[in-house]
Amino acid sequence: MVHKIAEMFKESTTKLQSNGSARISAFRRFIFAPNLLTFVISVVVGNSFGSAIKDLIATVSGLLKTLTIWLFTSGHTLNLDYALTPFASLLDSLLTLLFIAIVVFYTIQFINDYLVRNNDEKWGYDQAHVDAIKIQNLQNKNNQLVEENIKLQHELLEEFRKNK
Numbered sequence: 001m002v003h004k005i006a007e008m009f010k011e012s013t014t015k016l017q018s019n020g021s022a023r024i025s026a027f028r029r030f031i032f033a034p035n036l037l038t039f040v041i042s043v044v045v046g047n048s049f050g051s052a053i054k055d056l057i058a059t060v061s062g063l064l065k066t067l068t069i070w071l072f073t074s075g076h077t078l079n080l081d082y083a084l085t086p087f088a089s090l091l092d093s094l095l096t097l098l099f100i101a102i103v104v105f106y107t108i109q110f111i112n113d114y115l116v117r118n119n120d121e122k123w124g125y126d127q128a129h130v131d132a133i134k135i136q137n138l139q140n141k142n143n144q145l146v147e148e149n150i151k152l153q154h155e156l157l158e159e160f161r162k163n164k
Helices: 002-031 034-072 081-115 127-163
Strands: none
Touching: 034 081
């Protein structure tokens, strides 16, 4: 009886592990899906880039406001606060954008190198592109062989004409 209970427990454990493993594998494929990663990266980097553009516009606007006040208002000295505050924000945004890009790059590299098991699941991997590069290389090699063949045919014709 104890042996039968142990056997049933072992079967249930094995079934649970295989179901859990299948679910973990499905979740891993979902998380590392190229379309999902592309979307997430687009949102994060796009948001950061949008912030940098807004700060660039605020810097230019502040500079124009500073110049306008200085040139067209009598008795005002040149006050750069309107331009320097947005410029500092622009620098912050650009550094944030750079940092995000670096983190995203190394995160994707880590995912591709250590967490993804085959090339088809790698982010940025495109089988059609890989195949196109192989075909392009083969075509270049074929072109070289055709050129060599033409050159050899010309040499043979020259030899034939000399011997005639």
